[in-house]
Amino acid sequence: MNAYDVYVISPYLAMAGAAILVIIFDLALPRRAGGLLPYLAFMLLAGPFVLSLYQFYDLGLAANLVREGTTAESSILEGSLSVDRFALFFNFLVTGSAALVVLASTEYVKLMPRFRGEYFGLLLFSATGMMLLAAATELITIYVALELTSLPIAALAAFLMSGRSSEAGMKFLIIGAISSAVLLYGMALVFGFTGSTELSDISAAVGHAGGDIAFGNYALLIGLVLLVAGFGFKISAAPFQMWVPDVYEGAPTPVVAFLSVASKAAGFAVLFRVLFTGFFDVSLDWAVLIAALAAASMTIGNAVAIAQSNIRRLFGYSTIAHAGYLLVGVAAAVSSGGSLPDVPVFASIGLDSVLFYLVAYTAANLTAFFAIAAIGERVGSDRISDYAGLFSRSPALAITLALALIALIGVPPTGIFIAKLYVFTAAVDSGLAWLAIVGVVNSAVSAYYYIRIIRTMFLQQASVSPGAPPSRNPAPWAALGVAAAVLVFLGVAPGFVMEAAGAAVSALGV
Amino acid sequence: MLFQDIVFWLLSVVAVGCALGVVLIRDLFRAALLLVAVFIAVGGFFVLLNAEFLAVVQVLIYAGAIAVLIIFAVMLTRDVQQGNPPNRLQIPAGVLSALLLAALIVVAIDTHWSFLPDEDRQSVELVQTGAVSTIPAESLERAGVSDAAAQEAVEKAGLADLLIGQYVLPFEAVSVLLLAALIGALALVRPSPSTGSEGAGASRPGVSGTDAD
Amino acid sequence: MSPEFNGLLTATVFLPAVGAVLLLLLRGNRVIRGAAVAIAVADLVLALFVFALFERGADAARFQFVDQFAWIPDVGLKASYLLAVDGLSAPLVALTGLLGLSAVLASWRVSTRVKEYFFWLLLLQTAVMGVFTALDLLLFFLFWELELVPMYMLISIWGTGRKEYSAMKFLIFTILGSAFMLVAIVAVFLTPGVGTFNLIELSATGGVLASAATLLPLSWLFWLFFVGFAVKLPTWPLHTWLPDAHTDAPTAASVMLAGVLLKMGGYGLLRVNVGLFPEQSWEFAWVLVALGVISVLYGAVVTIRQTDLKRLIAYSSVSHMGLVLLGIGSVGVAGGTLTATGLSGAAMQLFTHGTITGLLFLAVGLVYEKAHTRYIPDLGGLAGRMPFVAAAMLIAGLASLGLPGLSGFVSELLVFLGAYRAYDWPTVLAVLGIVLAAGYILWMMERTFFGARRERFADITDASLVEAAPLALMVICIIGIGVYPALLTDMFDTALEPMVRAINGG
Amino acid sequence: MVNEALVWAIFLLPLGSFVLIALVIRPFLNRWPLLAALSTIAALTASTVLAAITLRSVIVHHGAVFLSWDWLSYGGATIQMGLLVDPLTAVMLVVVTSVSLLIQIYSVGYMDGDPGLARYFAYMSLFTASMLGLTLSSNIVQLYAFWELVGVSSYLLIGFWHDRPSAAAAAKKAFIVTRIGDVGFLIAILYLFFKADDFAAVGLNAFHIPDIWQAAQPVAAGAAVLGGAALTWMALGIFAGAAGKSGQFPLHAWLPDAMEGPTPVSALIHAATMVAAGVFLVARFFPVFQQSVEAMAVVALIGAFTALMAATMGLVMNDIKRVMAYSTVSQLGYMMAALGLGAYHAAIFHLVTHAVFKALLFLGAGSVNHASGTFDMTYMGGLRKYMPATYILVMIASLSLIGIIPLAGFWSKDEILLAAFDGNAGFADWINIVTFVGLIAGVVFTAFYTVRMVMLTFYGEFKGGVDQENADLHPQPAASAQPHADAGDDAHDEEGGHHGGVHLAESPLVMVAPMAVLGLGAVVIGYVINPQWINFLGVPIHWVTGFVADGLHVATGGEGHAKLPDFDWQMAGISTAAAVAGALAGLAVYGLRRDPVREPLRILGPLYVLLSQKYYIDVLYENLIVRRSFYRVFAALANWLDRRLVDGVVDLVGWFFRNIGSAVARLQSGQVQAYGTAIALGSLLIILGFLLAS
């Protein structure tokens, strides 16, 4: 391990360091200054951000900062880490959403008498794991990073010390543990068959595993299915999704926001790495699986969301549905349309679209959850029926939430419209027109429950007495505003992010 | 080999039997003790599999630390008397586990594993058993690792090297993970000073979600 | 892609939206109303400019007032901001301006949440204008979807009856329909060698889609688009959202809904289905005709049973929009002998039905406002109390049943003339629809406006000046077009002739 | 040549009057409704003069066609708005303008005091303009347009007293029934456009009426552009339109109901002009009809049948206007029959004379109503004493209708009967015989009901007029014949007319004078304009018939003059005998009856009921077909299907989605281990799926 290695992993170090610093400051600072903590965390996030930015420019035309060799700019991390545009793309996404969540938490943490430092610390620890997840190219690193992502969130989910909160934490932990055991078994099988934990070696071994069943042999088949199950938990795809609504309902709102966007994005990042760099040679087999999961997730998520009366629960199902849309893009990245029918062709538009979708979804969901948090503060309830007449009481919040909801339907001019369009374009392009149709029909169905919320806010008369006066703290408003602005910006001028997504995908080097 | 086989089967019986006990008996305390037995048996497996270091770690961390932690937890929560009843998912869980087991056995048997070539077997064994110790030169010779470079490679190969070398990143990450887990556990376990058992957030229904369904 | 920027269309399209946002800054209902009217008038003026300045000569460009610049760069999705009008859309733009103003005027008495109301109304106008002028499929779709939210809001907040149900139904139907359309749009874009959403290029190259290996069979694309437009039109059996939405919407929303939103469907069919898929249009014309005839007759028969004035007009819209399909179905004529008659009739029907139904809804709105009921058996003898409204209603009704000298006749005649050449017996059946139209229109007039005067309507007054203005506007349009239809048909034909050539050539 | 601008003016003057009244007088000057009358009368006076000039010009220079502007143009067929001025048009112009003018003048008196006077004259102007436009049209689409406008004016005028439910219903009925016929007309137009390319191939325009004539003519080489069965169908389509307008069976049901309109309206529209438009239409396309024996036969048979059937229904009506209405239907049947028989000239001649004497009859009825306040003849009687002028004029018109020499009706009807006697050479014999017998029988019945009407109205004792009628009706309020009437809701105290009360006196001069003019016409117009034996007062023999027949002759490409049959004494004798027989029977029955109140024809028993129920045709149409079958069953079924089935499916899908959501949400039991089980199950299912697939 030399200085260059340290440079390579500096964003992660900076993120973890930020987490530790926040905790230390919390212990060191006088109690009165506790309110400064979120701003401190926010500023500390500049570290990983700036370092990522530097790495981005340092990368130049190269594909990867982690290089083999013996020069000063080679790394022992070669094989287990890939600091490329793909990883950096997620660095920015994770840091950005973490920053917004931190800002949005300023008001929320006042509810906690203690452990604010721990709260932010855990958030940043989790973010470290997410960033690492996007860069990891080796199973052990992936596994550790995955746990680093999940465990702090489990703790955060239980952070409110209420019955529901700890139940949420418990459910997340147990399902997380079971699925990580399943994932581990899958990794073990893959390792056993391929003899390596590095994706590049795995890829080489998989390519030679000819056989007459899917994926060539049972070890790979079951190993990969178990892997997908483990990642499926992370990205909340059906049928590994059932924890989602419960946790969304019970956990603190900013944590849910973070969980729903960054964690999901990281899950997708690692899914891409594993599937596309490790298992692309058998992609025609797993693409079918992914497509099926996509259809199931969309349909189940939307169908059940219709029946929900709690907004956070509803968003739990909504996020499942969106996982489905995202998976459509993943499945669409594999095309059999090449000259040889049995040889898969990589269609980068699929992953481009998913990356763009992730950004748009991040903006939309953050907007929604920030608004929900602020509304929860005011109304004192998460029941949709208690949102009645919100428009007359807090028009700004109602409008922003409505914007997010409209975006989530996929109505222009919001980012998700472009994203969905992009994803379905990719699907049609890869011969998955049926999946695109399932997707668009689902989008249409989803309008029902999203619009229902808007209707409640705008059309119905208030049934509960007006709650607390609006907060004067500017930070949550800033977070909300930024998220909403990004959401609209992506709809109006999606070009920049699309290009970035394209560059990131090309870095996967499939 | 016969001796090792006998040990293996003994350990297997112990491990599986105790594991069944862990998941079947109602007395949680005894279950925890059986779990320790399973851990130790697994440690025995590690010894059979040339992983002495892991065996030690297994006994120390699992049988020592984790099991004790669990037993403490069992004692601290007052539910010991109520025991550990099964839930309604017994049958589906049993069926699914059995099916999964069948699948995994098929995997174990029916996969064309690329077994270690015989010529490498001994050097690999040396590397594995010597992972945390120096290897006598004659052992190397006996294993057929004769040229200097190969000998050095086998000599150098060790878990520690790997952990701070090739696997330094997960190593560091896992340390951060431990830290995070500890901080999280600590924050959760320490009672809040102001409101006692119930967090302050719980008084704000919209935030904590304690309002009725 | 050459950037061009005329600006007139951009102004026309976005003026209402900008105005809507500015409205939010104003206070006082009177001020807001006044501002809304001013915006609507200004937009109408712009729309009329578009209509009037459109060059009609034989050598004039087909697409005029082009506003174009790159919108989404070429990364998998290459889209441009492209607004332009041709002979098909220019009249519809004018129609939108006209009905927009009428809708604003018809909302004079809205008293709850006035600011929001006009905000949505004006936003709706932008969306519809956008649909008619956007010539980039993606932009077109964007406007298409943009229209949903304002309409949803207008129905569900200011509506009556089961307004939320109706609004939701409207929304879900449209979104479902447009979902199919979206898939088709994407598939068109992805066709190798196409790679553009630009409708001008797509239709100019005409045969490109036919010759290229599309991702989906062309017939699929045709039907995917068709479903999207057919929901909007609406075509039997996708029509059931319409009566509910119309019945429960406030007057202005009904006017916009019937007057211009339905036209989006017909416009789409002409622009996209006929424009891009000439061969499929020809091949499947018989289906369009079948659906059209069913819509005409079924709509008319069901209309006769209606007892709610608005519902009655809504079902009559189903019937009349069936004529649009019938007109489009005229492309099924034996190879090479197609004339623009039927298509022109369909386009004309879009315009005329817009004015006629707009007028009907305006009049019904006044009736409802003053008599507080739309239940036909409760009405009667209103002609004596509100002669102006009765006269307007009668003119609209007569136009709707195809009385010569009024605009409805021209479009119906053209549709029938065109369709008869391709499908004689179905057309004869559809002609029976106009007898039924006479039945329900006159029966409605008889039971609503004629008959003995009633005590409880004794203090009803005729329309005031503000209320009368939009009615008069519509009446002028109806009579003007009826007497001098070439005003529109000449324009339509410039846009339709290339389509006709494409079909005849193919 | 006629001056195009002048001809346009004939049409545009009344139209201008309409616009003036509708846009200026009615909204702003409604306090002086006589301005509207003035405007209308002035416009019509000018039009009449211009029409006369045009007629003269046509006599001298023959016809002319003016094509003014292209209205629409598609696929080789241009719809050109233009003027077609041929002898037929010229005659019609004069008839329409002059009768209309007289009736407008009459209306000033009759409608005096009505609050809707300005509206009335606006409608009247609109009607006259439309009617003139109809006769002038050179293009079939243009013709259709005015055809419909005439219909709508009629609708407006029948429903003029729109607060009277029966009037509103009658207006609607008139419009819808005529529109059913118009569908045939429209389809004929569609067919023409279908053939437009064939027309264009020989340099013709499919919509231009003279071109249509030409296209229908057989050509030496090959088939005509229009020909064969298609031509028959097209002709029948046109005839359907004509039958609707002219009240021919089976579309006659609306015309008697149309008498709900003000009486001058009935006189102008439903007696003299508009209903004759059907005859005009067939005449207009006579060159087409001529090419199809089948079509001609249908026209003849329907005409004869209608002539007879309507006459029988006229026998038993008590409402004087309804008697006249059936009489009109009957007389129109004569004209149609004449056309079917090929006697083009006779039909037009009868159209002209009928316009005069029937208008006079209606005006007389109006005058009678003016005095008695009612139209129900059972409440009249003895009016001869109170209104001698009216009596004399009505007598003239009645005798003319019966066909008593030398009144106008005689001459024209005689020509028709002569044509029927001669028959159409193309027809099977039975058709000629049936037609002739029907027409002769019609003459008998016509004479009978005419005499009955005169007897009931002018002879005997006065029976109390509207006052007595109201007294009789009082116990059972306004039992209206119309289905949609809100019985009892109607505040109107008079049933038959709008003039309250009885005042037994002669009508004012403004009413009598136009009647007198028409009376003069009814006397002289038959012989003076169409002398039978020698040139009379400078008018040549068979002048009118020759004039119009020549027009047709030229139109079909003939040279010289058309050949017309001479006056036939034998035929005149037969027809007079039939008329006198009928009249004498009437006199016998009504002059010698003992009970002045009881209707003598009741002795016919069931036949009387059948007749007074109009052969139950209205019942069949309105109750059985429209209400019972269509509205209550068919439309109700469609409506039910729409709500339950089509919409039901939609709601079902929505319900399904909402509930499937709830059902799946039930699975979300809150048991964390159930979630884990789902993961295990899902993984296993996926594995299973892969294994099964491979």
Added chain:
Amino acid sequence: MSFEAFMIVAAVLFCIGLYGSLARRNVLAVLMSIELMFNAVNVTLVAMAKYLAPAGLQESISTALTGQVFAVFVITVAAAEIALGLGIVFAMYRTNESVDLTEASQLRH
């Protein structure tokens, strides 16, 4: 004592753990069952390290240790997980006065 035997024993342990984690009500029993699963994976990994040929053995003999390294990390992560798990158990116990997972179902539907 073959590779397959180890694999099968490990699979049996894994499935017993899975069954336990799904079918027991007490959260501590569930955590214990999860530990069983991790142990099973470890046995698998180490057995693979002993019997199977690692990729790149010829370049670096230390690849023979990959399985063991993996197991080390699994043990560590498991320790972290159990620590946090117990923390959450206590939090839950404090608020719900129960460690019964079946009773922890306020969040549902």
